[in-house]
Amino acid sequence: MPPQRATTVAERLRLMSGELTAAERKLMAALFANYPMAGLGSITGFAREADVSTPSVLRLAKKLGFSGFPAFQEELRSELSAQLQNPIAKHDRWAAEAPDTHILNTFATAAMENLSGSLKLMDHRAFDAIVGLMADRKRKVFVAGGRITGAIAAYLVTHLQMARPGVSLMPSTPTVWPQYLIDTDKNDVLLFFDIRRYDARMLDLAASARERGATIVLITDQWISPIARLAVHSIPLRIEAPSSWDSNVVPLFLAEALVAATVNASWHETEARIAEIETLSDSERRGK
Amino acid sequence: MPPQRATTVAERLRLMSGELTAAERKLMAALFANYPMAGLGSITGFAREADVSTPSVLRLAKKLGFSGFPAFQEELRSELSAQLQNPIAKHDRWAAEAPDTHILNTFATAAMENLSGSLKLMDHRAFDAIVGLMADRKRKVFVAGGRITGAIAAYLVTHLQMARPGVSLMPSTPTVWPQYLIDTDKNDVLLFFDIRRYDARMLDLAASARERGATIVLITDQWISPIARLAVHSIPLRIEAPSSWDSNVVPLFLAEALVAATVNASWHETEARIAEIETLSDSERRGK
DNA sequence: TGAAGCCTGTCAAATTCGTTACAGTGGTTG
DNA sequence: CAACCACTGTAACGAATTTGACAGGCTTCA
Numbered sequence: 001m002p003p004q005r006a007t008t009v010a011e012r013l014r015l016m017s018g019e020l021t022a023a024e025r026k027l028m029a030a031l032f033a034n035y036p037m038a039g040l041g042s043i044t045g046f047a048r049e050a051d052v053s054t055p056s057v058l059r060l061a062k063k064l065g066f067s068g069f070p071a072f073q074e075e076l077r078s079e080l081s082a083q084l085q086n087p088i089a090k091h092d093r094w095a096a097e098a099p100d101t102h103i104l105n106t107f108a109t110a111a112m113e114n115l116s117g118s119l120k121l122m123d124h125r126a127f128d129a130i131v132g133l134m135a136d137r138k139r140k141v142f143v144a145g146g147r148i149t150g151a152i153a154a155y156l157v158t159h160l161q162m163a164r165p166g167v168s169l170m171p172s173t174p175t176v177w178p179q180y181l182i183d184t185d186k187n188d189v190l191l192f193f194d195i196r197r198y199d200a201r202m203l204d205l206a207a208s209a210r211e212r213g214a215t216i217v218l219i220t221d222q223w224i225s226p227i228a229r230l231a232v233h234s235i236p237l238r239i240e241a242p243s244s245w246d247s248n249v250v251p252l253f254l255a256e257a258l259v260a261a262t263v264n265a266s267w268h269e270t271e272a273r274i275a276e277i278e279t280l281s282d283s284e285r286r287g288k
Numbered sequence: 289m290p291p292q293r294a295t296t297v298a299e300r301l302r303l304m305s306g307e308l309t310a311a312e313r314k315l316m317a318a319l320f321a322n323y324p325m326a327g328l329g330s331i332t333g334f335a336r337e338a339d340v341s342t343p344s345v346l347r348l349a350k351k352l353g354f355s356g357f358p359a360f361q362e363e364l365r366s367e368l369s370a371q372l373q374n375p376i377a378k379h380d381r382w383a384a385e386a387p388d389t390h391i392l393n394t395f396a397t398a399a400m401e402n403l404s405g406s407l408k409l410m411d412h413r414a415f416d417a418i419v420g421l422m423a424d425r426k427r428k429v430f431v432a433g434g435r436i437t438g439a440i441a442a443y444l445v446t447h448l449q450m451a452r453p454g455v456s457l458m459p460s461t462p463t464v465w466p467q468y469l470i471d472t473d474k475n476d477v478l479l480f481f482d483i484r485r486y487d488a489r490m491l492d493l494a495a496s497a498r499e500r501g502a503t504i505v506l507i508t509d510q511w512i513s514p515i516a517r518l519a520v521h522s523i524p525l526r527i528e529a530p531s532s533w534d535s536n537v538v539p540l541f542l543a544e545a546l547v548a549a550t551v552n553a554s555w556h557e558t559e560a561r562i563a564e565i566e567t568l569s570d571s572e573r574r575g576k
Numbered sequence: 577t578g579a580a581g582c583c584t585g586t587c588a589a590a591t592t593c594g595t596t597a598c599a600g601t602g603g604t605t606g
Numbered sequence: 607c608a609a610c611c612a613c614t615g616t617a618a619c620g621a622a623t624t625t626g627a628c629a630g631g632c633t634t635c636a
Contacts, residue, residue: 014411018522021613022512025524029510032408037369040328041362043594053615058595069594070622074329080368081325103552104415107545108407112400119396127392147569151443158436159533243548244562245447252540257395260531264391274532309583331624341585346625357624358592583632592623597616604611 008079009072010035012064023056024063036076043069106242114238114250121222126233130217131258133189135265137164139215140188142180144170146202149193152248156191156255162277163263163270174201177208186213194218194225195239196246206230219251296367297360298323300352311344312351324364331357394530402526402538409510414521418505419546421477423553425452427503428476430468432458434490437481440536444479444543450565451551451558462489465496474501482506482513483527484534494518507539 007015013028020028030050031038039046047054061072099105134141141160145153150172157169170180170190184190190209194202206216206227218231221239228234237254241247263270295303301316308316318338319326327334335342349360387393422429429448433441438460445457458468458478472478478497482490494504494515506519509527516522525542529535551558 014413017411018516023614025510025512029405029409033405034369035408037365037372040365042592044592054594055596055616056614059614077325077328081322084325102412103545103549104407104410104412107541107548108403111403111541115396115399119392122392124390124392148443148446151439151446154442155436155439155536158439162533241544241548243544244551245450245544245547247541247544248443249537249541249544253395253399253535253537256529256531256533256535256537257391259533260395260529261391263532311584330622332622342623343586343625344584347584577636579634579636581632581634583630585628585630587628588626590623590625592621594619594621596619598618599614599616601614602612604609606607606609 009039009064009075016063020060020063023050023052024060026050026052027057027060036080039076040073040080103242107247110241111247111249114240114247115253117238118236118250118254121238122235126235127258127261130191130233130235131261131265133215133217134160134258134262135164137166137266137269138187140166140168140184142168142170142184142188142190142209143193144190144202144205145172145193146195146197146199147172148245149195149248149251152251152255153191153193155252156259159256159259160262162274163259164266164273170205174205177205181205181208181212184209184212184214186215188214189217190214191217192219192225192227192231193251194227195221195237195248195251196223198225198227203227203230219254221246297327297352297363304351308348311338311340312348314338314340315345315348324368327364328361391530395535398529399535399537402528402535403541405526406524406538406542409524409526411523414523415546415549418479418521418523419549419553421503421505422448422546422550423452425454425554425557426475428454428456428472430456430458430472430476430478430497430502431481432478432490432493433460433481434483434485434487435460436533437483437536437539440539440543441479441481443540444547447544447547448550450562451547452554452561458493462493465493469493469496469500472497472500472502474503476502477505478502479505480507480513480515480519481539482515483509483525483536483539484511486513486515491515491518507542509534 010032013020013031017025017028027046027050030046038049043057044054047057050057058069061069064072066072066075133139141164143153143157143160145151154169157167160167168180170177188209190206192202192206203226207230210216210230216227216231218225218227218234220228220234220236222236224234224236235254237250239246239248239250263274298320301308301319305313305316315334315338318334326337331345332342335345338345346357349357352360354360354363421427429452431441431445431448433439442457445455448455456468458465476497478494480490480494491514495518498504498518504515504519506513506515506522508516508522508524510524512522512524523542525538527534527536527538551562
């Protein structure tokens with residue numbers, strides 16, 4: 001009884017995804033989260049799972065061309081039994097609909113391996129120590145990144161500035177570095193992102209800062225930047241990708257984890273600050 | 289509510305096969321004929337399939353230890369979904385040395401779930417279509433991001449510029465946007481990163497660009513930015529994190545995958561360019 | 577042959593489910 | 607700012623399902 005035998009429900013949903021309403025998109029997400037099992041229970045159960053009302057489920061089923069919810073379910077069941085009958089359609093793929101060799105799948109595998117590989121190697125005490133440095137408001141924090149990692153550094157700074165004062169991004173132009181170094185003393189922290197094709201000028205910057213007594217912290221790759229010899233803590237990450245360039249997914253992950261841990265470590269000081277930032281950006285938005 | 293989680297319904301049936309009555313054995317045969325789909329419809333349908341009365345089905349379910357037919361069905365469904373589930377969902381701790389509750393582990397879990405959840409939802413044809421747009425050198429490409437996603441946008445631009453000419457980052461200051469819009473025509477592509485706390489000014493920018501005939505592409509979160517209605521292709525991603533802010537790990541992942549796919553799609557044009565960039569940056573480095 | 581015990585189907589009650597109708601909400605347009 | 611539109615949830619209805627009670631039938635054994 002399916003309107004078009006050619007396409008699966010998943011396929012049809014993806015094709016229509018542009019024309020779906022908010023509630024329908026919730027349902028789509030819930031269905032894909034555990035496809036197609038989520039749709040095989042009662043209509044109320046499915047609705048509850050997606051946090052929508054029952055009629056919304058019905059409306060989606062009709063939008064997809066079915067006469068009612070039971071018809072929708074029957075189609076799901078027949079898809080499923082077809083799929084179970086040829087066990088060749090095994091599910092090791094990440095992006096369900098794309099072939100194994102699709103770049104989304106090869107990239108996802110690499111990202112997963114990078115993340116789990118990085119974490120297996122990671123010294124969580126070094127991580128905690130770095131968080132301790134970041135959470136200490138008596139210290140100024142500078143973050144530096146190279147040509148590629150600069151964006152990650154900027155991302156970290158944007159978030160860290162919301163969590164505490166005294167955070168700056170080292171500009172990518174070496175000519176202005178002296179202006180930053182002059183204000184650096186032995187209480188301050190310099191966090192470097194330095195991965196493959198290590199930048200010699202970053203090493204110089206680290207050396208100068210070290211001479212002024214600053215604490216050097218390093219996020220690097222598994223081949224380890226020369227800055228490591230100047231750093232109190234170094235965290236090596238896996239960054240391989242099936243691409244012409246390395247992947248910075250794990251460095252970004254680490255940046256986010258550092259921010260979250262820093263916020264946790266000084267929550268009573270941070271809470272008010274975050275609330276205040278919310279207020280300011282709201283009023284700015286209204287002002288426009 | 290299965291009596292013993294350890295065994296499957298099929299298992300239990302086989303063990304009890306000696307004590308089954310004639311009607312129950314019919315049901316068992318019908319169920320095994322296409323397991324477990326036959327049991328997932330209505331109780332009447334199942335009974336008819338086995339050529340037995342409805343109450344016989346109920347009696348079998350109770351004999352197996354279930355409270356009723358729905359409970360029996362739910363067990364079948366959960367068996368099936370466990371069988372189809374991606375094995376990656378299972379994890380012990382990621383960071384071996386740290387406790388489960390350490391932020392590295394909770395963050396890693398969230399990141400993995402975000403990534404696999406995003407991929408399940410993703411329409412790979414939309415991805416391929418976007419790659420097609422990016423690989424087309426007749427089109428200029430502009431990338432825009434908000435306060436937070438600006439860093440991701442910058443990262444994408446940095447890489448895309450190495451792959452092809454005509455790529456620009458939209459500055460974060462709206463006042464200069466007209467200078468960019470003036471050079472935009474119907475061949476051009478505007479890629480937006482817009483996630484939660486959607487920026488109204490970004491929507492305005494998208495609308496203006498759309499009026500000029502530009503092609504709008506959107507990377508957003510699962511709640512979907514209003515820009516979606518102006519976009520030719522929208523890709524929703526999961527971005528939840530145990531933190532005060534959302535995670536941009538998956539958006540970065542997508543940016544990297546887009547770059548890699550774009551390079552692949554036009555490798556013969558790109559190869560020389562990348563080599564040349566290498567040469568230039570080497571000589572610049574030596575010149576310093 | 578008759579009686580007891582178990583099995584199975586019919587029937588009807590109760591519950592749950594799917595569906596429709598309607599009203600409230602938020603956003604947009606003139 | 608009002609009128610409109612699209613979307614979503616609440617509530618009520620009707621339908622289908624699940625379930626319990628009952629009775630007929632088959633087998634077994636005295």
